[in-house]
Amino acid sequence: MVAQAEVQVDFSPECREFMYMGTAPRGLEDRVLKKICQYYKGKPRYVTLYDSFDHIPVYSAYTFKRSDGSKKVDVPWMYEPQLSTVTESREMQPFPLGDIHRSFEDAQAVLNDFSNSVSFERGQLNPDEHQADPDDKAAAYTLTNVVPQIREFNVGPWNNHEHMIRRRLNNYCRGTAYVVTGVTTSGHMMRRHNQNRVAIPTYLWSAYCCIDFDRNAPFQERSKFPAFASHGLNDKNSNAVLEMSVQQLEDFLKSVTYVDKTFQIFYDNCVPPDNGFHSI
Numbered sequence: 001m002v003a004q005a006e007v008q009v010d011f012s013p014e015c016r017e018f019m020y021m022g023t024a025p026r027g028l029e030d031r032v033l034k035k036i037c038q039y040y041k042g043k044p045r046y047v048t049l050y051d052s053f054d055h056i057p058v059y060s061a062y063t064f065k066r067s068d069g070s071k072k073v074d075v076p077w078m079y080e081p082q083l084s085t086v087t088e089s090r091e092m093q094p095f096p097l098g099d100i101h102r103s104f105e106d107a108q109a110v111l112n113d114f115s116n117s118v119s120f121e122r123g124q125l126n127p128d129e130h131q132a133d134p135d136d137k138a139a140a141y142t143l144t145n146v147v148p149q150i151r152e153f154n155v156g157p158w159n160n161h162e163h164m165i166r167r168r169l170n171n172y173c174r175g176t177a178y179v180v181t182g183v184t185t186s187g188h189m190m191r192r193h194n195q196n197r198v199a200i201p202t203y204l205w206s207a208y209c210c211i212d213f214d215r216n217a218p219f220q221e222r223s224k225f226p227a228f229a230s231h232g233l234n235d236k237n238s239n240a241v242l243e244m245s246v247q248q249l250e251d252f253l254k255s256v257t258y259v260d261k262t263f264q265i266f267y268d269n270c271v272p273p274d275n276g277f278h279s280i
Contacts (some may be wrong), residue, residue: 011035015044018048019061020178020209020266021273026047027263033058034083048144049182052083054189054199056147059182060125062207064169065072065132072137074130075218077160079145092117109143113190113197113238119236120190120200123149127162130195147183147201153239157232158204161241165208172221175212180265181205183234184257205231205253207246209270227270 016022017038024035028049036048038060046062114122126145128137149158169177183201190198207229215222229249232241244252246265253259 001098009129011037011047015047018044018046018063018140018178020270021268022060023267025180025263025265027057027260028058029260035092036141036144037085038142038145040135043135044147045136045139047180048125050080050083050108050144051199052108054185055113055197056183056185056199056201057144059180060145061178061180062130064130064173064177064179065131065136065164066170067132067166069129069163069166070116070142072134075138075141077111078140078142078156079108083144109146109198111143113192114148116192117148117190119150120148121151121154122146123154123158123204124205125183126179127184129162129211130166130179147204148198149201149204150212150234150236152236153204153232153234157239157241157257160168161206161230161232165206169208169210169222172217172225173210173212174214177208177210178266179206179208181207184253186257191202201234203231205229205249207249207265209246209266211270211272226272227266 008205011019011024015024024047034050034052034054036050039050046060047056061068068274075123104218114120122143124140124145125147128140131137131140182205184203184205185199186201186202188200189196190200207227208225211226213222213225224243227246228244230243231249231252232239233239246269250263250265254261254263273277
């Protein structure tokens with residue numbers, strides 16, 4: 001069973017299908033950020049913008065699939081060879097035994113970075129419970145899709161939020177739901193052998209866009225379409241996940257992290273293309 005991922009200069013057309021109108025979030029350009037098209041069994045599954053300096057994803061963008069929320073438990077964790085070396089292969093590999101990982105840990109996180117951590121868990125930005133096909137679920141098990149999450153936040157508020165979004169999109173999104181989930185950082189790092197290894201997110205954030213939704217849904221749900229967003233503090237205690245409009249999330253991210261003033265998560269703010277009005 002082979003997973004594949006491809007580091008690209010720009011997302012290819014087949015990989016842009018995971019982003020609304022084929023457009024990546026705007027205003028996050030940086031030379032150390034790598035665009036990864038995550039393949040599994042020869043098919044693209046989602047995309048990730050990866051920080052090879054802080055060794056974490058900045059965001060993963062994926063299309064939600066209706067699911068029962070089950071998790072895949074028999075998949076090995078994987079890494080991305082092309083972040084460290086230029087190869088013709090785009091195959092993502094299961095982590096090898098022994099110390100071979102030293103040859104590629106310069107540009108990405110490895111299992112040893114998490115192995116002795118009591119406080120942190122491996123939190124998926126594209127969670128397997130938001131996918132239905134076993135292969136789509138399996139493709140989520142790469143450390144290029146993982147950030148260190150405080151255990152209490154991961155199993156509590158954030159996990160509950162992922163469940164809630166799954167139920168909402170299952171029930172009321174009639175077409176394709178595009179999801180972008182990312183992080184902010186503020187310099188705190190997980191360390192190994194007295195070296196900074198993996199950035200610890202300050203906030204996790206997420207937003208979805210679904211322009212084809214149930215217009216007869218209850219108002220409290222209908223009001224959260226076509227797009228809505230959220231963020232939560234990656235903390236043991238003050239970790240409630242707050243829901244808000246995508247614009248409010250963008251304003252929040254502009255205030256707490258470095259993004260360009262043109263920062264925009266969804267093309268044209270997820271305004272349906274045929275309704276006669278558009279944002280600037």
